[in-house]
Amino acid sequence: MVGQTLTSVAIIGGGPGGLGTAIALSQLPFLEVTLYEKHSESREAGAGISLSSNAWKVLDLLGASKGVKGGSKSNTHQRNAYTGKILSVVEHPENSAVDQRGAIRARRTRLQQALLAEVPKDIIKYSKKLVHLDDLSDRGVRLTFEDKTEVLADIVVGADGIHSVKHKLRFTGNTAFRVLVPKSRLNSLPEITSTTAWWWGKAGHVYFSDVDDETENNNPLFEITIRSYHEPEIPGKTVGWGIPAANEKVASRVTEFDRRVRDAVDTVEEGEWWEFAGFAGPRLDHITAWDKVALIGDASHPLSGAFGSGATFAMEDGWILARALELTHFTGRPLSDALEIFSQIRSPYYNRMYEHLDKVQEKLQKVQSESTNFDEFLETKIDSFLYEDKDFIYKNDISRVWDAYLEENEV
Ligand SMILES: Cc1cc2nc3c(=O)[nH]c(=O)nc-3n(C[C@H](O)[C@H](O)[C@H](O)COP(=O)(O)OP(=O)(O)OC[C@H]3O[C@@H](n4cnc5c(N)ncnc54)[C@H](O)[C@@H]3O)c2cc1C
CATH class of the missing domain: 3.30.9.60 (D-Amino Acid Oxidase; Chain A, domain 2)
Incomplete structure (x- = not known):
């Protein structure tokens, strides 16, 4: 890229979203990517994480799926916690039609390490806690860190999770x-x-x-x-x-x-x-700001673990953002268009999840108000948990989502 000015991107946060975005954006030669993580090293708290077909799709696109291994079971039980009564058994045929690897539960550290292995090492800056952002108009964004250092970036990706600097929790x-x-x-x-x-x-x-x-x-x-x-x-x-x-x-x-x-x-x-x-966190109306800031993953849609797929959503966000930046770059459009495309694709998807959650919540409240029978309530809960259609989540193929966008917009 000698002679050409690179567009600088600052990613805030080294969770699955930030790491996935760093991988996707680092593959674009017109970008200069730096990831700032507040901790002094990469770490992932928690225990296990569920990964379904949607996760495999995006991990494959990021080139990070091979190191991700976990446990999978041939069946899943729902039980009454007091009596142990089995209320539902779902069989998982070993070779799922959607993805032969099927759904797994993995140690969270496995996912984190698999992603880290694909991030160019020199782009992560640890012990960098973002405390403030300023819009400098056409000079980009100024980032101020807790250690009082400052940097400028053309684009900021907020991947700082549910405790994002932008949320009131x-x-x-x-x-x-x-x-x-x-x-x-x-x-x-x-x-x-x-x-x-x-x-x-x-x-x-x-x-x-x-x-x-x-x-x-x-x-x-x-x-x-x-x-x-x-x-x-x-x-x-x-x-x-x-x-x-x-x-x-x-x-x-x-x-x-x-x-x-x-x-x-x-x-x-x-x-x-x-x-x-x-x-x-709040259901944000806007997931972009100042034409230069994009929020991804839990920083944009803190779902508090609902659907058990938040890490995948965050990685999908990063991959779509990369496609949008690639498209606008090679068609000579401004950066702001890329952020707009990103929001246009991802916001309705998250809204669909919120609609789903509201619908389930409403159903449960109705049963609770009509009956004090725990088994009846549990039946409705398990029904909603298992059988309300969630294929739009677990079978989501993010590359097809992008292809559909290109087709609809005749790109
Ligand atoms: C109980 C529970 C169970 C869940 N189970 C699942 C599951 O089974 N499957 C699944 O896919 N998801 C699950 N999730 C959701 C999943 O954990 C999150 O959606 C996912 O971690 C979001 O990734 P992220 O990168 O957006 O944010 P995070 O993983 O929260 O990462 C944010 C990163 O930003 C850093 N950071 C924060 N603030 C700053 C700052 N100011 N400056 C610099 N760095 C900063 C943090 O240190 C962290 O490294 C679960 C969540 C909960 C609560």
């Missing part, structure tokens, strides 16, 4: 206690380890899943996540993302649950549980 009361334990610890509980399962209670549920591909790992880990729906806020504490939780506290959330659940919870050693307070 609200504690939802819905907290997740998460842990990965050696599966061997649960050898005496085959009913727990042989399926992926949700055990539903009134004030919370427990989720059990493999997170490792046992053909490549002979010391596999197993995930236990307890979701507690009505936690009090601990001022100054729950504002963090991931704090250790004492065994006594976690066990107290499942005291009335089936013995097998409690036994599984008892296998966790003191100091192993992590507590993740759930926050909700």
Whole structure:
């Protein structure tokens, strides 16, 4: 690119969204990409992460799918947490018609490492916490970091997650206690380890899943996540993302649950549980600003874990942004057009998710107001959870979305 001025892009945040965007944008020779991450190293808190066909599509496009391995089960159970009664069994044929790799649950670190491996190393700057942005009109954006340094960029990608500098968050009361334990610890509980399962209670549920591909790992880990729906806020504490939780506290959330659940919870050693307070952010009307800033992933649509596919949404955002920048560059259009295209494609998609969530919520509230019968409520909940059409999410093929855009717009 000798003699040509590069367009500088600053990506804020090194989560799945920021890393995916860094990969996609680094492949465009007319861009100069830098990623700023507030932590001193790449890290991923949490336990497991679900990846479906939509994830494989975008990971393939990013060239990052090969390192991502995880556990997959031939069936998924939904149970009443108190009685253990199996309310639903969904079989997952080994070779899904959509993608032979099917849905997996992987250690979060596996995804993070697979993405990191594809990011050009010298473009990540650690210990760089963004504290302020200024619009300098046609000179771009000025970024100010906590260490008082400043840089200018032509484009800023806000991939700083749900705790984005742009959000006012609200504690939802819905907290997740998460842990990965050696599966061997649960050898005496085959009913727990042989399926992926949700055990539903009134004030919370427990989720059990493999997170490792046992053909490549002979010391596999197993995930236990307890979701507690009505936690009090601990001022100054729950504002963090991931704090250790004492065994006594976690066990107290499942005291009335089936013995097998409690036994599984008892296998966790003191100091192993992590507590993740759930926050909700605003449904933003605009995911771009100043013709130079694009928000992606949780920074644009903090879904608080709904759909269990947020990391994929964030990577898809980054890939579409790259396509939009590529298109406008090679057709001689301004950068602002790229941001507009990005928003035009992604905003309606997120709106569809919100509509889905609202519809389910409405249905559940209706059942709750009409009946106090827990089994009836659970039936509706499981029905909505499993059978409301979510193919637009899990089978989304982001490259087809782009092709459709090109076709519709006769590009
Ligand atoms: C309980 C729970 C379960 C979930 N389960 C799943 C699942 O199974 N599958 C799935 O796909 N998704 C799941 N999600 C959602 C998923 O975790 C998020 O959607 C995903 O991590 C979003 O990626 P991101 O890159 O947008 O943000 P994040 O992963 O939050 O990354 C943001 C990055 O920005 C950095 N950062 C923040 N502020 C600044 C700053 N000011 N300056 C510089 N850097 C900054 C952070 O350190 C971090 O590295 C779940 C979420 C929750 C809460």
